[in-house]
Amino acid sequence: MEIFRFILAALLIAGGLFVAIVACKGMFKFRFVLNRMHAAALCDTLSIMLVLMGLVVACGFNLVSLKLFLIIVFLWFASPVSSHLLALLEVTINEHLHEQCDMTEAKRLCKEKQVDLSEVKKDLAEEEKEAANGK
Amino acid sequence: MSKPRKDYEELKSVRFRRFIQGEREISTEVSMEEFQRQMDKEHEEDERLTYNYLNRPNVEMDPQADAKRFAEITGMKRFHKVYVFMAFVLCICIIGLLIYNVAYMPNYGSADAPTNNEVSEKYLEDGQADTGVVNMVTGMILQYRAFDTFGETHVLFIATCAVMILLFLKGKDEENAPHDPELDPEPDMILQTVARFLVPLVMIFGIYILLNGHLSPGGGFSGGAVMGAGLILYNAAFGFTKTGRFFNEKVYDILKVGSLALYAMIITYCLFTGANDIASIVPLGKVGAILSSGLILPINILVGVEVACTMYAFYALFRKGGF
Incomplete structure (x- = not known):
C-alpha cells in the first residue's frame, strides 16, 4: 500500500515538473507577450497543482494536506485572474497587436456585439485632435 | 465704509492675518482694462517662452562644453578633479575599514562566536518562561x-x-x-x-x-x-x-x-x-x-x-x- 502511494506521489510530482519545464521553455521560445503569458499561466496553475497534489498524497490526509489543498484553491483562483488582467493591459496598450496575432475571432465577436472598431478609432482620433487644438 | 472699520482694516496685523489666510486684497484702483492688459502681457510672455523652447537650437551638446558650463554654474571649476579624487579616496577608505573589521569577526562555527555562546542558549532555554x-x-x-x-x-x-x-x-x-x-x-x-x-x-x-x-x-x-x-x-x-x-x-x-x-x-x-x-x-x-x-x-x-x-x-x- 505504502509503495503505491509513493509511486502515485512521485508520478504526480514528476508530471508537475514536466509541465513546469515545458512552460519555462515556452516562455523563452515564443516571441509575443500573449503567447508567452499563456505558457507562464500554464506553469502557474497546472504544474503547481500537480506538485502540490503529489505532496498531499505523500503526506496523507491531515491538517498539512488540508493547507496544501487550500493553497491549490487559492492559486487556481488568483493566477488565471492575474494573467487575464495582464493580457487585458497588453491588448489595451499594444498598437501593433494585429500584426502579431490573428484577430479574426475578435473581429467576429465585435460584429456580433455590433461594436465597430473603426468608429471607435475615429472617435479617438477626433478626441485627440480636439485636445491638440485646445492646447 | 465707516472710518473706524477702515482704520482697522489698514492695520498691519490685520493685513498680515489676511495674507496668512490667503485672502488676496483686490485693489479697486486698478481698472478692469489695465488688468486685462497685464494678463495679455503675461500671456504673450508665456507664448514667447514656449516658442523659444519649442524652436530651441537642436545642437548636440559637446560634453566638454557641457562639463564647463556645469562647472561654471556650480562653482566647481577649480576643484573639480579634487572632488572626484577625494570621493574616490573616501570610498576606498570606507571599503578598507569594513574589510578590516571583517577580519576581527570570529571564524564561522567557532565556539567563541556570539552566535554560539550563552546568549542564544539563554533565549532558547528561558524564553518560554520569560515571555510565555x-x-x-x-x-x-x-x-x-x-x-x-x-x-x-x-x-x-x-x-x-x-x-x-x-x-x-x-x-x-x-x-x-x-x-x-x-x-x-x-x-x-x-x-x-x-x-x-x-x-x-x-x-x-x-x-x-x-x-x-x-x-x-x-x-x-x-x-x-x-x-x-x-x-x-x-x-x-x-x-x-x-x-x-x-x-x-x-x-x-x-x-x-x-x-x-x-x-x-x-x-x-x-x-x-x-x-x-x-x-x-x-x-x-x-x-x-x-x-x-x-x-x-x-x-x-x-x-x-x-x-x-x-x-x-x-x-x-x-x-x-x-x-
Missing part, C-alpha cells in the same frame, strides 16, 4: 528586542510620511484634484467576481497570522502584509469610491498614528517595569493559549495594523495620490 511564547522568534523581536522593533515600526511610519510629502495631492483646485471617477479604469467583471470571494479569505488569513504570532510562525509584520494585500485587492477590484466607505484618509490617520502611539505607550511601560525590576501587571497566562504571553499579542496587533496601513498607503499614493 511558543514561537521564540516573536518572543525575541517583541520582548527581548522590543525597542529595536519599535524603531522598525517608526521606519514604516516615516517612510509613508515621506511618500505622502512627495505624492499626496490635496483636492483644492481642479487640476490637482486627486479623484476623478471618470478616469478610473473600468472595473473588470472577472476580477470583481474573484475578489468578492478572495478578499474575505485573504483578510481572515491575515488576521489568523496576526493573532497566532506568538504560537506559530507569523506575527505582526507578515500578518499586516497579508491584510494590506487584501485591501489592495479590494481597491483594485472595486475602486477608490467603495474603498473610501470604510478606509478613507480619516480612518487611515487614526489607525496609523493611534497604533504607533499605543505601541509607544506599551513600550514605555515595558521599559519602566523592566528597568525598575517591577513585575508587569499583565499576566503571562498559560503557554500555548491564544490569550497568553502578556503584552506580545497587543503589540502584534498594533504592528500588524501599522504594516497594513503602510502597504495600502503606498499603493493608494502611487496610484492616485490620495486615499
